[in-house]
Amino acid sequence: MTLEVKNLVKVFDNKKVLNNISFKVESGQTLGVVGFSGSGKSTLLKIISGILPKDEGEIIYPKESDIAMAFQYSALFDFLNVYDNISFPLVERRDLRGKYTKEEISKIVSEKLKMVGLEGIEDKFPSELSGGMQKRVGFARAIVTNPQIILYDEPTAGLDPVTSTMIEDYIVQLKKELNASCVVVTHQLSTIKRAVDYVIMLYQGNIVFNGSVAELLQGRNEYARQFVSASIQGPMNIATK
Amino acid sequence: MFELNKTLTYQGFLLLWGQIKEFLITLGLIGSDFSRVLAYTLSFKVNFKEVIEQSKRFAFDSLPISLTIVGMTSAIIAMQLAPELARQGGVDYIGTLSALVMVRELSAVMSGFAIISMVGSSFASELASMSVTEQINAMQVLRVDPVEYLIVPRFIAGALFMPVVFVIAGTFGLVCSGVVSHITAEVSLLNYVTSLWHGLYIRDIFIALLKSSFFGGTIALISCSCGYSTRGGAKEVGLATTKAVVWSFLAIAMWDFIFASIFYL
Numbered sequence: 001m002t003l004e005v006k007n008l009v010k011v012f013d014n015k016k017v018l019n020n021i022s023f024k025v026e027s028g029q030t031l032g033v034v035g036f037s038g039s040g041k042s043t044l045l046k047i048i049s050g051i052l053p054k055d056e057g058e059i060i061y062p063k064e065s066d067i068a069m070a071f072q073y074s075a076l077f078d079f080l081n082v083y084d085n086i087s088f089p090l091v092e093r094r095d096l097r098g099k100y101t102k103e104e105i106s107k108i109v110s111e112k113l114k115m116v117g118l119e120g121i122e123d124k125f126p127s128e129l130s131g132g133m134q135k136r137v138g139f140a141r142a143i144v145t146n147p148q149i150i151l152y153d154e155p156t157a158g159l160d161p162v163t164s165t166m167i168e169d170y171i172v173q174l175k176k177e178l179n180a181s182c183v184v185v186t187h188q189l190s191t192i193k194r195a196v197d198y199v200i201m202l203y204q205g206n207i208v209f210n211g212s213v214a215e216l217l218q219g220r221n222e223y224a225r226q227f228v229s230a231s232i233q234g235p236m237n238i239a240t241k
Numbered sequence: 242m243f244e245l246n247k248t249l250t251y252q253g254f255l256l257l258w259g260q261i262k263e264f265l266i267t268l269g270l271i272g273s274d275f276s277r278v279l280a281y282t283l284s285f286k287v288n289f290k291e292v293i294e295q296s297k298r299f300a301f302d303s304l305p306i307s308l309t310i311v312g313m314t315s316a317i318i319a320m321q322l323a324p325e326l327a328r329q330g331g332v333d334y335i336g337t338l339s340a341l342v343m344v345r346e347l348s349a350v351m352s353g354f355a356i357i358s359m360v361g362s363s364f365a366s367e368l369a370s371m372s373v374t375e376q377i378n379a380m381q382v383l384r385v386d387p388v389e390y391l392i393v394p395r396f397i398a399g400a401l402f403m404p405v406v407f408v409i410a411g412t413f414g415l416v417c418s419g420v421v422s423h424i425t426a427e428v429s430l431l432n433y434v435t436s437l438w439h440g441l442y443i444r445d446i447f448i449a450l451l452k453s454s455f456f457g458g459t460i461a462l463i464s465c466s467c468g469y470s471t472r473g474g475a476k477e478v479g480l481a482t483t484k485a486v487v488w489s490f491l492a493i494a495m496w497d498f499i500f501a502s503i504f505y506l
Contacts, residue, residue, distance in 0.1 A: 051381055071375050071378070072375075078374075078376070079367075089383040
């Protein structure tokens with residue numbers, strides 16, 4: 001399943017936060033989206049996932065495909081336990097309601113929890129889990145319908161380096177197991193190096209770099225160089241407004 | 242040089258315009274949510290499991306405070322009225338007056354206030370927290386309509402179970418009124434019940450039940466709508482809850498006026 005974004009434009013308060021954004025992500029590939037805070041990365045994910053409407057452009061993917069999203073702060077339903085969180089779309093989604101028996105749902109939930117390295121925590125509530133575990137439960141919930149397109153919003157933000165590595169490994173593993181097209185919004189170079197195939201960099205709503213991870217790290221592009229070297233000097237200024 | 246934008250009148254006008262704009266936006270959001278809730282309800286696309294869950298909150302969580310408020314109010318009214326009526330030879334009217342006041346007005350309105358503080362505020366803060374922590378966005382991405390899952394069951398629970406709270410709290414209020422009348426004005430319970438019977442009209446009871454249903458649905462809708470549209474952080478969650486409570490109080494007063502004008506003018 002291919003995800004294609006063509007000439008996407010989003011305007012907030014007469015300001016273009018995304019300006020003619022185009023890219024393509026093939027099955028089994030992961031696109032990394034990097035850029036300064038406020039460059040439009042999360043807005044891009046929200047538009048692809050259908051949370052926000054687009055102003056112009058096209059988002060093309062097969063109709064039968066599900067889009068899943070793993071949120072920055074997991075966005076687990078705090079009034080439901082882990083089991084109910086993961087089974088939520090299977091139980092509540094109109095087109096899936098009644099499609100699965102209780103036993104089948106239980107089996108799917110266990111299987112997805114196993115995929116993210118968590119077992120036996122079905123009865124726990126999100127508040128009883130660590131940040132890393134919450135992220136993984138969020139992943140399990142996102143992939144419960146075997147989506148072909150998976151979006152990750154800052155998957156390793158706020159996590160320690162070891163847990164970040166574990167999360168990055170799960171991103172790679174889930175992509176392989178589901179043969180999905182993935183988009184990862186991140187600030188972390190480690191995530192780009194370990195979990196991403198190629199990268200686009202956004203600055204003030206425009207794509208200023210588009211290339212492989214190796215090209216990003218080589219720093220021939222002045223924007224890529226500034227980002228990788230974490231330098232204040234360069235073509236990009238930190239947004240003050 | 243005279244600068245218009247620095248004058249007090251101009252600043253006052255801006256403040257007023259801001260308030261009017263805010264009022265119209267909130268009204269629009271509530272209206273838009275109501276149309277979607279109505280579409281789901283009328284097409285019977287209702288999550289009955291959630292309706293039962295929310296009904297428990299409406300019926301049971303608010304009952305202790307509803308009973309306390311309605312009971313205390315009716316006791317206070319009886320305390321003021323009964324001795325005075327007894328002095329003027331109106332003992333036979335104490336029950337009748339209590340029934341009229343409780344059934345037509347106080348029971349529904351006081352229960353409504355109790356439900357706003359107990360259930361409405363909790364609906365608003367719950368949905369606002371869900372909104373600012375992206376749980377509502379997550380629901381959308383999982384292709385479950387948050388209006389269908391969160392607002393419709395609460396609206397139906399409110400419309401169905403507020404009348405139940407009204408009946409229980411109203412009955413309790415009349416009992417309290419009878420006991421206080423007996424203590425303060427030595428009205429026999431038989432006399433009170435006979436007098437009460439004369440003040441109870443089937444029409445009044447039906448109107449009050451309908452009014453309670455409108456109150457319940459409105460409280461749930463406004464509270465959910467204010468919470469659902471929240472953006473920002475902790476401060477906005479607090480503001481949304483306050484807004485839900487204030488708007489619900491205003492809506493109750495407005496419905497009460499409309500019902501009184503239609504049925505008793």
